[in-house]
Amino acid sequence: MDWFVLPDLWRARGLEVQARLRPEAVVESAEDGELTVHHWWGSARLTGVTAVTASALRQLSEEWTDSHDLIAGMPALAGEQGSTAALAELLWACQEFAFLIELRLMAGERSLLTVKPASYAAKLPALGPDPTCRRLSKFAFLHRGEEELELASATSTHRVLLQDEETSRLVTSLVTGPVLHPGPGRHAEAICHLLASIGMLEGTETEGGTGMGEALLGVAEFPDLLLHQHSRFGSHDGGFGAEFPFLGSLDPSPAVPRSAAENMITLPVPDEHEVRARDPLLSDAIEGRCSLREYSDEPLTLEELGEFLFRCLRIRGLYGPIPEANMPYQASDRPFPSGGGVHDLELYALVTRVTGLEPGAYRYSAAQHALEWIAVSSADFDAVLQGALRASSAASAPPVLFKIVSRFERMAWKYRSIGYATTLKNVGGLY
Structure with a gap:
């Protein structure tokens, strides 16, 4: 926490470090020494x-405060004899609330940047x-x-607001580094x-506070870590959840979604009693599961395709909106789960070998249990x-x-x- 407690070091460089709590933080203190801070x-x-300490934290919640003035003022607030203990308690409290403390680097009246806990x-x-390396x-x-x-x-765990043209130029120059001298x-x-x-900066990522080790950072890709960061509560300060x-x-x-009724091909509905009579046990299905990359020359039947889609994807019913249940939209009930009943997923079938069905592209209408031909x-x-064959290393095209x-706008x-992380979970549920 040197940037907060060593203000004289930065003053020697013509800089001033100011601190405050995040703007939404509210400090409440009671006479019995209990302090509560409400935050994001x-x-x-x-x-x-x-x-x-309560007074100092309230000051930080109300305005930007020069850390030099805050620390220098502790003896006057606590009395000379209690100044050391008061300062230690304040620094301890600041450590406890570090995730709320913003730092602003000032050069005179000019704000260079603000570091915000995210x-x-x-x-x-x-x-x-x-x-050793000044490169982003x-x-x-x-x-x-x-x-x-x-x-x-x-x-x-932080983000930086670049509030000065010189600072912005410096940071953007660090993109193409390595810059051995900062300019x-x-x-x-x-x-x-x-x-x-x-x-x-490059080589300092483990200082970021996320707990990621060098082994992970050596193999991880930027989009994966960014999605991981922004889809977990507490790891960022943006909006989160059903807002x-x-x-x-x-x-x-x-x-x-709307369907073109004139292009619909109604699919057979399986007989429930016949299906139950021949279905394997769930444990048998799980233990017998395997991935196949070779397919029979025999085509699928329209009945088999219809049963598969009926059992996996059909819409069993619609419900909502129910505003009093925090659901101001219409949801659907299907055999597989979906976050919030949103059911953003739609299925398209590229048919090559199905008896009774022309080869081509179709959209499955889950509400009507039918296929809509797509030109x-x-x-x-x-x-x-061919893209699917390359991705799966299959030797021949599957029947379907x-x-x-994803109709991602619903999410x-x-x-x-x-939203996107939930869509991926929905895909897992469908699989």
């Missing part, structure tokens, strides 16, 4: 806290050794935030040290089929290739952050 991820409580696991940055981590990325250029990383900017050295302390961000401004897409070129049909498509209408 919930609330946290400390007991046995003195009025001096995870419940965030710690106060610690000053480490001089970074391959897991870091720049993007437009709400108002400023923002630096974030799939392996860091002519007066404060470049301190900025590089700060970026290294929160895991934004319905478009409720009232955009109607949800229908639970059942596609032979070149497109063959390209999709199923393609799963995005309801969920923040976890």
